[in-house]
Amino acid sequence: MTALFTLWHNWRSAPLGILLALGLLLPGAARASHIRAGQIEAKVDTTAAHNPNRIFFKLTIYQNLIGTSADQPQATLYFGDGTSQTSDRISGIGPKQVIPIPGNPATGIDIFYFDHTYPGAKTYPVSFNGELRNAGILNFPLSGSQSFYIDAAVTIDPALGVNHSPVLRTPPIDQAGQNQVYVHNPGAYDADGDSLSFRLVPCQQAAPVGTDNTPVPGNIPGYVYPNQTPGNAAAKQAAYSGVPAGTAGATPAIFTQDPRTGQITWNTPLQTGLYNIAFYVDEWRRGEFGKKRIGFVRRDMQITVVATTNLRPVLKIPRDTCVVAGTTVTGAVTATDGTAPGAAAQTPVTLTAYSGVIPPARFIQTTKGPPTASGTFTWATDCSNVAKEPYSVVFKAQDTPASPADVPLVDEQVWRITVVGPPPQNLVATPTANQVSLTWDRYTCTNASFIRIYRREGCLAYTPGPCDTGLPASTGYVLIGSVAANLSAFKDDNNGAGLARGKTYSYRIYADFPLPGLGASLPSAEACVTLVGPVARLKNVDVDRTDVAGQITVRWSPAKLAITQLLATPSGYRLSRAVGLNPAATAFALVRADRFALTDSVFVDAGLNTTANQYTYRLDLVYANAAGTEVAESQGTASSVRAAAIANGLTKTVAVSWTYQTPWDNSLQPALVFRSATGPAGPFAQVGAPATAATGGTFTDSDPALVKGQSYCYYVQTNGRYPAPLPPYLSGLLNKSQITCATLVDQPCVPVLTLAPANCDSLAALPFFPANNQRYSNSLRWTVGSLPAGCNAAASYYRIFYRPGTDGAFTLLDSTTTLAYVHRNLLAPNGCYAVQAVGAGGVRSALSNVACQTECVFFLLPNIFTPNGDGVNDLFQPKTASPLRSVHFQAFNRWGVKVFENTTTASIFIRWDGGGAPGEAGTSGKVSEGLYYYLAEVQFADAASTTRTYKGWVQVIR
Numbered sequence: 001m002t003a004l005f006t007l008w009h010n011w012r013s014a015p016l017g018i019l020l021a022l023g024l025l026l027p028g029a030a031r032a033s034h035i036r037a038g039q040i041e042a043k044v045d046t047t048a049a050h051n052p053n054r055i056f057f058k059l060t061i062y063q064n065l066i067g068t069s070a071d072q073p074q075a076t077l078y079f080g081d082g083t084s085q086t087s088d089r090i091s092g093i094g095p096k097q098v099i100p101i102p103g104n105p106a107t108g109i110d111i112f113y114f115d116h117t118y119p120g121a122k123t124y125p126v127s128f129n130g131e132l133r134n135a136g137i138l139n140f141p142l143s144g145s146q147s148f149y150i151d152a153a154v155t156i157d158p159a160l161g162v163n164h165s166p167v168l169r170t171p172p173i174d175q176a177g178q179n180q181v182y183v184h185n186p187g188a189y190d191a192d193g194d195s196l197s198f199r200l201v202p203c204q205q206a207a208p209v210g211t212d213n214t215p216v217p218g219n220i221p222g223y224v225y226p227n228q229t230p231g232n233a234a235a236k237q238a239a240y241s242g243v244p245a246g247t248a249g250a251t252p253a254i255f256t257q258d259p260r261t262g263q264i265t266w267n268t269p270l271q272t273g274l275y276n277i278a279f280y281v282d283e284w285r286r287g288e289f290g291k292k293r294i295g296f297v298r299r300d301m302q303i304t305v306v307a308t309t310n311l312r313p314v315l316k317i318p319r320d321t322c323v324v325a326g327t328t329v330t331g332a333v334t335a336t337d338g339t340a341p342g343a344a345a346q347t348p349v350t351l352t353a354y355s356g357v358i359p360p361a362r363f364i365q366t367t368k369g370p371p372t373a374s375g376t377f378t379w380a381t382d383c384s385n386v387a388k389e390p391y392s393v394v395f396k397a398q399d400t401p402a403s404p405a406d407v408p409l410v411d412e413q414v415w416r417i418t419v420v421g422p423p424p425q426n427l428v429a430t431p432t433a434n435q436v437s438l439t440w441d442r443y444t445c446t447n448a449s450f451i452r453i454y455r456r457e458g459c460l461a462y463t464p465g466p467c468d469t470g471l472p473a474s475t476g477y478v479l480i481g482s483v484a485a486n487l488s489a490f491k492d493d494n495n496g497a498g499l500a501r502g503k504t505y506s507y508r509i510y511a512d513f514p515l516p517g518l519g520a521s522l523p524s525a526e527a528c529v530t531l532v533g534p535v536a537r538l539k540n541v542d543v544d545r546t547d548v549a550g551q552i553t554v555r556w557s558p559a560k561l562a563i564t565q566l567l568a569t570p571s572g573y574r575l576s577r578a579v580g581l582n583p584a585a586t587a588f589a590l591v592r593a594d595r596f597a598l599t600d601s602v603f604v605d606a607g608l609n610t611t612a613n614q615y616t617y618r619l620d621l622v623y624a625n626a627a628g629t630e631v632a633e634s635q636g637t638a639s640s641v642r643a644a645a646i647a648n649g650l651t652k653t654v655a656v657s658w659t660y661q662t663p664w665d666n667s668l669q670p671a672l673v674f675r676s677a678t679g680p681a682g683p684f685a686q687v688g689a690p691a692t693a694a695t696g697g698t699f700t701d702s703d704p705a706l707v708k709g710q711s712y713c714y715y716v717q718t719n720g721r722y723p724a725p726l727p728p729y730l731s732g733l734l735n736k737s738q739i740t741c742a743t744l745v746d747q748p749c750v751p752v753l754t755l756a757p758a759n760c761d762s763l764a765a766l767p768f769f770p771a772n773n774q775r776y777s778n779s780l781r782w783t784v785g786s787l788p789a790g791c792n793a794a795a796s797y798y799r800i801f802y803r804p805g806t807d808g809a810f811t812l813l814d815s816t817t818t819l820a821y822v823h824r825n826l827l828a829p830n831g832c833y834a835v836q837a838v839g840a841g842g843v844r845s846a847l848s849n850v851a852c853q854t855e856c857v858f859f860l861l862p863n864i865f866t867p868n869g870d871g872v873n874d875l876f877q878p879k880t881a882s883p884l885r886s887v888h889f890q891a892f893n894r895w896g897v898k899v900f901e902n903t904t905t906a907s908i909f910i911r912w913d914g915g916g917a918p919g920e921a922g923t924s925g926k927v928s929e930g931l932y933y934y935l936a937e938v939q940f941a942d943a944a945s946t947t948r949t950y951k952g953w954v955q956v957i958r
Contacts, residue, residue, distance in 0.1 A: 035064075040058070041165050060111055128150050129147050130148035132148065142871075174301065177306060183265050188262050190283060194283050194285050196284070199282070200225070228255075231271030317395050320415065322417075324420055324522065336372055347401060353396075355393040362378050362379075363376070383421070386517060386521070393414070435491060453483070453492070460477075470510055485511055539664070541617055543735075548611055577589060640660070645712070652708060652744060658718075665722070671699075674716075680739045708746070713739050715740070746792040751783065758854075779822050782820075798836065830853055833853075860879045865914075865955075876910060882941075886908060889910045900917065915927070938950060
């Protein structure tokens with residue numbers, strides 16, 4: 001599916017002039033602007049003869065009803081499989097048969113229904129390319145000449161069941177007050193319980209239908225988000241306690257969307273007028289192995305910023321909460337109208353709630369105020385509501401201005417409610433020999449799928465919070481099994497290996513719920529039990545000899561007579577061995593064919609490659625049960641100590657490290673580090689007694705007597721014990737590592753890094769920049785340097801580090817044995833690099849010089865434009881440009897007289913319509929045809945704020 005989306009969005013853009021010349025129209029379309037907003041919804045066939053390949057679509061278009069705007073009696077939907085369908089608008093009211101929006105008579109709703117059967121399982125791009133947008137939109141040029149493109153994606157997959165696309169409850173036509181915080185929430189929900197996420201994207205237009213009967217979309221040239229328009233450049237934030245919070249003062253205005261709730265916040269608009277924005281609502285289906293995107297809906301909406309003395313109301317809603325299924329959720333919602341300067345009093349406020357759980361949930365407004373409007377939300381939850389993701393309830397408060405000249409304003413906030421399953425009840429643990437039988441009450445939620453069983457060593461007084469479903473890893477519980485949710489018993493025999501005697505185990509369980517919600521319950525209360533009887537315990541895994549044919553001695557304390565007398569014969573011990581620190585259970589092999597006697601407690605394991613390998617041992621107590629079947633009780637595993645040494649000739653130090661995994665605790669006593677200057681045969685002398693942690697430790701040998709060029713050998717001895725109140729013979733457990741050696745060689749030479757410049761010419765030649773899914777590569781090369789003095793030119797490999805900006809910490813990117821590297825698939829070329837050489841024994845050089853790639857800077861203007869009012873190529877503006885900060889443009893006639901000037905405070909895209917200075921324009925107010933020369937002083941929005949001057953000419957043709 002990822003490949004499909006990449007292919008779909010990697011559209012082939014056409015220059016603006018070509019798009020305008022083609023008219024952006026479908027065959028037979030009226031050439032007039034009218035579309036303000038719209039979206040596409042979809043659902044799988046829900047008829048009795050359910051066909052998973054059949055999809056029902058609903059297209060909703062919001063059109064301008066003012067003046068001579070065009071009508072939209074029909075619409076064509078492109079299904080992404082090479083087919084399309086044209087449908088009539090459903091019946092409405094009014095002269096154009098358009099359903100007007102209550103409270104907004106300037107806008108009407110067109111609704112179209114489509115029915116399509118796809119050829120097979122796949123993800124399909126569905127799209128609508130409307131005639132033209134309404135004129136006068138401020139955040140992109142020539143809005144009345146841009147087509148209206150929206151899309152969605154549907155996945156045909158029988159495994160998804162009856163799937164619905166996200167539904168957006170709140171209308172996509174909204175009003176904002178100048179110099180006031182604007183908020184909008186689409187009120188999105190998914191009827192199937194899939195999770196939703198939100199992301200702002202540029203508005204799009206599309207070229208006419210291509211050979212595959214699918215529109216070719218692209219971002220509208222010159223599109224910017226509303227807060228980035230020149231008229232909003234001086235806008236500052238207002239105080240706001242919502243998310244994100246705003247602070248009054250000098251903080252620049254922001255326009256953002258919360259990816260979880262979809263809440264859009266514009267803090268704060270300054271320029272009045274029309275703005276269009278677009279965002280995707282992505283639909284995610286959760287599964288056992290994570291979640292994947294199964295579809296999306298793009299909403300294109302319009303915001304009208306008005307100058308008003310009215311102040312928006314302020315909502316107060318409950319805090320986000322978690323409730324147990326079966327609980328009735330009740331929340332009080334209040335709102336207070338903002339009092340405008342000079343207003344006689346506050347006005348009434350209307351409260352509304354939008355959510356996928358309404359109904360059955362209800363919201364009832366009890367008072368409108370003033371002074372306070374209030375209402376109550378009520379939802380009787382049940383087991384069917386259990387879900388991993390919270391439910392969103394959008395509350396909207398809209399005031400009623402006292403003056404007819406003022407427009408109503410709103411505040412919107414989102415209450416997120418998570419419904420969790422009730423905890424399983426009455427968990428009981430009953431020990432039998434080396435097993436534990438668990439029982440509990442039948443789970444109350446019949447729609448649960450599994451009961452998950454968890455175990456840990458030792459009791460734990462853990463009280464989960466109201467949202468703490470399942471069992472976090474921090475509690476130490478480990479999943480040991482699952483049963484169907486309609487069962488109420490489980491036997492823990494440690495997967496046939498038996499549980500260790502003498503240990504205390506704690507059990508908890510919880511319920512899992514099925515797709516698509518994938519919720520869970522709170523965990524049960526603890527059931528704690530102790531298995532009686534002494535056990536054998538591993539004590540030593542001691543490396544006696546380091547060699548390719550080395551030797552390790554393994555010791556254990558045998559089980560006491562009280563337990564051995566209970567064991568049926570034949571009985572004894574099995575000792576198994578595996579290579580590595582954390583080997584898989586299947587990696588263990590017996591160290592000898594014969595079983596050890598119950599009185600045995602030591603084994604010398606010879607012929608091992610202790611030079612190259614670390615080893616882990618497992619001890620099993622083996623006996624026959626009452627039925628005569630052999631039972632193996634695991635007595636635990638323990639590894640040898642593995643040491644490593646890295647020498648640094650520059651600092652004349654040796655870093656020694658070691659690792660282990662043992663059932664005893666080595667951290668209560670320091671480790672001992674021994675060194676030999678005459679090779680692995682010794683003699684060795686203690687050089688340190690550092691502290692060691694639960695799984696290993698480090699020590700740096702910085703003895704001034706160390707000599708560069710000399711080889712030194714080390715081993716580490718740990719001192720461990722089992723926790724009290726075990727007997728003394730289970731303390732003072734000494735274990736040696738293998739011997740490891742390192743030579744104090746010189747530090748590798750620091751590399752000298754160079755970075756190939758970006759191919760900006762190819763980017764500048766693109767018809768649009770940046771194009772969708774544009775990717776970049778940076779090519780690095782380096783040479784072997786000569787610093788520090790006396791460094792070693794030979795390197796085993798090189799480490800490449802990267803950071804995306806000029807500041808911040810480097811992170812390890814990759815390693816290579818060559819002197820070159822290509823960093824591919826970058827969203828932007830800018831970033832910094834450094835390289836480090838690694839020599840024999842792991843000795844590392846200092847980082848190389850830092851080499852940074854900066855953003856390309858380019859600015860291309862056309863040599864011809866035709867300001868004749870036909871809507872095609874009427875404006876002189878850049879063909880393509882990298883991000884800009886300001887443009888000061890001047891045009892001169894052949895005699896050097898200035899005919900036009902665009903100051904740095906005006907549009908950075910110039911947009912000269914051919915108008916001339918007084919005395920230079922004809923009766924039409926436009927300059928005459930001919931050749932004009934220009935001077936453009938451009939400041940780019942790169943990290944260095946690069947400034948360049950461009951000179952050239954342009955031919956004006958009418």
